[in-house]
Amino acid sequence: MYLQLDIQFFAQEKTEKATPKKRKDSRNKGQVAKSTDVNTAFILMFVFLLFWLAGRFIVEQLFTIAEFTFTDYLMTELTTESVQHLLVTYLFQAAVAVSPVMAAAALAGIASNMLQVGVLFAPEAVKPKLEKINPIKGFKRIFSVRALVEFLKSMGKISLVGLVTGAVLWFFIDDLLRLGLYSVGEGAVLIGDLIVIMGLAVGFLLIFLAILDYLYQKYDFEKNIKMSKQDLKDEHKKAEGDPLIKSKIKEKQRQMAMSRMMQEVPKADVVITNPTHYAIALKYDDNKMDAPVITAKGVDYIALKIKNSAKHNSVMTVENRPLARALYAQADIGDQVPEDLFKGVAEVLAYVYRMQKKI
Incomplete structure (x- = not known):
């Protein structure tokens, strides 16, 4: 013979001290x-x-x-x-x-x-609240345990x-x-x-x-x-936001960031690849920039999208495994190329310019 126990009973039992927010709401x-x-x-x-x-x-x-x-x-x-x-x-x-x-x-x-x-x-x-003039609730208040306690207190004080x-x-x-x-x-x-x-x-x-x-x-x-444990969880959700909604917002932000990044790939001068796992797009304008800037980067699926975008927009792709890995690890999108990688990037850009007959 087995007894069924509803775990939600313990979640609804009010055993926890009120939080500062709960106290503030009650005071208001x-x-x-x-x-x-x-x-x-x-x-x-x-x-x-x-x-x-x-x-x-x-x-x-x-x-x-x-x-x-x-x-x-x-x-x-x-x-x-x-x-x-x-x-x-x-x-x-x-x-x-x-x-x-x-x-x-x-x-x-x-x-x-x-x-x-x-x-x-x-x-x-x-x-004004209608429940205050509710006769049923008024009857319950009159004949409640609290009313009995107040009556006994009053009689004790009179005595x-x-x-x-x-x-x-x-x-x-x-x-x-x-x-x-x-x-x-x-x-x-x-x-x-x-x-x-x-x-x-x-x-x-x-x-x-x-x-x-x-x-x-x-x-x-x-x-x-x-408060019950469930009340604490609900309050935390309201304060921090619903995790599901937050995850959807973050996903939307990632999608928007991805879209902006992919829009910069056609403007790049070169895409340096691993060749299959890494892809880093670089752009350099000697009139506006002190050093080449990373406009897009990614691994695996994102790297594939960057390479396809570069291919469709006639942006040269250069395979350089050590340089691709180093650029991905040491710099973020919008950063200039680190100084210790200047030489490798300069050689790649020189090769690209030579192939495009820019120099």
Whole structure:
């Protein structure tokens, strides 16, 4: 009894780390390792640190609004001008009181995103996609393993936040029990201090949890962008080009080069042969050239084509085995004849010119 094993299964299994190109493509799509808990923790910490450092200023602004409301505007006659004046005054005072909090929250959001993903502009991530409103896929997302993990994380965070705030209240239980003995101002200060302390304690807790969540998100992201061996091969093909297409391009280039070379054979002065395996076409113009130039060369089939072209175009063919081999080995098409072969080439050209009665 034999078991059939599909080898392609291993090629499709995502076991390889993502390449830099894969990471770049994922980043361009907005797919990065990011934890929303980091944003929440930073915003909470920044805002409550602001309350701790500048809470008195914010409270003073709120009391200022209440004070001029009861002293200056309570009996104001309502007209178009007075309503406009009241609106501008209240908006300005509210902006003064709230703007530090809004600025702290905005700064925290920017800082948390910069720490996680840096500067990222991914317009593709906000493109409208029909699959996002697909009810079937939405149902799958709601009842997926990831959704269950997120639910358990949320319940755990709520429980820990409850424990931390309860611990802070327990620590100040004596002051809370004496709250009825305090004046209104002292009671407000105590409650305000407790709120700030609880906020900072929860903020520190959430930062710790956010670090753990970010590490998990990074692990999950690395897992999701893993590539299979086939993916690596496909990416390599796209980067380097399909080998079949490249071979066809090279073949076409060779054909074009061959065609250009064969066009130069009729213009040559002589073709030096092996006689059967090598053929080298030479051209010399004493008015334009310092030395003879190789215009075509080849072996076997190409050599035969060069000799046939020379025959059909009345270009002399001279057999010189050592010289043909040396020229083929030491120079390329378009090169001048090497100096150590000048004598042999000069003798051949002299013979050709003599036969053609050029000298």
